[in-house]
Structure formats: structure tokens, C-alpha cells
Amino acid sequence: MTTVTKYERWPEDDGGWSGLGDWHEPPEQLLARMRDKIGTVLFGKEEVISNVLVAFLAGGHVLLEDVPGVGKTMLARAFAAVIGGEFKRIQLTADMQPADVTGGSVWDGRNGSFLFVPGPIMANVVLADELNRTPPRTQSALLEAMEERCVTTDGESRRLPDPFMLIATQNPWDYEGTFALPEAQTDRFMMRLSIGYPSREHETRLLAALADNRMIDPAAMKPVVAVEEWRRMQRECKTVHVHPDLLPYAVAIVSETRSAAELEAGASPRASRDWLRAAQACAYMEGRRFVLPDDLIAVAEHVLAHRLTLQPSYAASGHTAASVLARIMRETPLPASVSSGRRRR
Structure with missing residues (x-):
């Protein structure tokens, strides 16, 4: 392990996390395997994948600002798969209401009472697609979820699953039918990233995999770590x-x-x-x-x-x-x- 001079509180060691329990494989190797596995469905975007892993390890959320069709949904699905978490997607539109995101109570005629039906926000990894196509009232439904890890419906606060990570996409601001994100919401995203178009080499590789029916379905990928191991990584990171x-x-x-x-x-x-x-x-x-x-x-x-x-x-x-x-x-x-x-x- 590299020794850094003038950092007297950092003793030489072998890079392990002594006192934090034993891993069956060093966390940095598990994270490298996660990055490589996501890279099998998103070709040539190792830096973007690494930054998403950094943001989620740190407990943050990611805003992807990009044109359609460059792999944003695939990235979110693949990340959920490698941590063994539940994935849900919210396709945001101009007519959506906050309850369409958070969930709400519906009348249960059989029991004669109201029943809470969870919204798509109740998952480990949530993709909020085209966030700036929905009006500010619905955008604001995500504010509490992003910061407090809970949602309030019908006067009751409900915790979100742990871990909870949001990937939101937005179209370039000059696209027709978009609403600017308020500063309060933008500030809740740890990182803003852009996937960008693939290189010619990687787009050719993508088409070759499609032609040979070798494309990997992110939803079918096996986890690299369990959800509890991912939570432990997040704790150790701090x-x-x-x-x-x-x-x-x-x-x-x-x-x-x-x-x-x-x-x-x-x-x-x-x-x-x-x-x-x-x-x-x-x-x-x-x-x-x-x-x-x-x-x-x-x-x-x-x-x-x-x-x-x-x-x-x-x-x-x-x-x-x-x-x-x-x-x-x-x-x-x-x-x-x-x-x-x-x-x-």
C-alpha cells in the first residue's frame, strides 16, 4: 500500500479494514467487479460507471443530463442488479401527480377501510426518467425522499427501503416541453453526470453483440454483493x-x-x-x-x-x-x- 508522507495519523498497513470485520473478498475488488459487470452492458463508459458507484457509496443521488437513447435506463437497471436490490422506474410526464410517485390510500371495499398502495419510489434503486418533463409540483414529491429517505402521504411518514438511491434523468434544458429544476432539487443530487454518445469502436461492438444475440439483459445479471454488504460498504466509507x-x-x-x-x-x-x-x-x-x-x-x-x-x-x-x-x-x-x-x- 502506498505510504503518504506527512500524514502521521495514517500508519502503514496492508490496506485491510482491521477492526471492521472480515470480508470474503476485499471491498475494492468487489467494487471493481461491480464496475466491470456493469461495463458489459454499457460499453466504454467506465468513468461514468465509477462516478455512479462513488456517488451511491457516499449515500448520494445522481442526475444524468443527456440526450435520449444513450443507456441511462440500462445503467440504473444494471446497478440495481449487481447489489441485488429492487429496481423501479418512473416515467415522468406533464400530467403526473405527486401521488403517482409516492403512492397513496385507496378504498378497500372488502375491508371497508383505506389501504396504502406504495408508489414506485419504494425501491432500492429508482430511475426517475425525464424529471424535467413533469411540473414542479410533482418534482417536489422527490425532495423529502432524497434528503430524509421517507415520504409523507395522508399525514403519515413512511420510510423508504434501505439502501435508497435515485438516478434521475433530464433532457437538455432547451428541449421542448421541459421545466427547469428548482435549485432546492438540484442541490439534492450529489453528482450531475453525462453518459454521452459511444465511440465508433464501442457502438460497433454494441451492434455486433446485438447481431449475434449476445446482449446481456441487466435484469438477468447476478448480484456481486448482497444488499446488506452494500449497506456495510456505505457505513465503512464514512x-x-x-x-x-x-x-x-x-x-x-x-x-x-x-x-x-x-x-x-x-x-x-x-x-x-x-x-x-x-x-x-x-x-x-x-x-x-x-x-x-x-x-x-x-x-x-x-x-x-x-x-x-x-x-x-x-x-x-x-x-x-x-x-x-x-x-x-x-x-x-x-x-x-x-x-x-x-x-x-
């Missing part, structure tokens, strides 16, 4: 050590987004929390029990950029939230005590 000097560095960057001239609105304290959790998950996926500065840097754009609102004048001149964030990170030096912990490029 124990990954973060050097105290990395915390002011992260806060300095987030604070700068709130005062940058190019931005109308900066990142929230929830963004700071999500950024830290995502960095811990990055380290955990590599089998480390400590966060490197590069873990924070690797996930910064995915976690922070979608929470930033550009000033219209800067947007018109070609700036993006990602470019402003990159400028802030370039101008914010790492503390000397942790700068030696960078990976060698």
Missing part, C-alpha cells in the same frame, strides 16, 4: 480518514463560489458535505482508508458545478460553471501539509 488540513481547503473553495463575480449563487453547505463524502468514497474504492487531495479534485466538478448559477453576462460571453470552478481551484493552493500527498502524474 470511516475513511480525512486529514484536518484538507477541510479548510475544501471550505475555501466552496466559500469562493459564493463570492465569485461570475456567479449569482454558489455552493451550499450540503455541497460541502457531499464533496467530502464523495472524496471518501473515491478513497474507499481504491482500498485506502485515507483521503488524498486528488480524491477531492477528481470529484469536484461532478459534485459542485451543477449547484453554481452563472451571471447572465458571463454566460453570454462563454463562461460555464465548470470553467469558473476550475479557475477557483487553480487559484486556491493546497495546504503545505497535504500537498505532498498528491499522486504522481
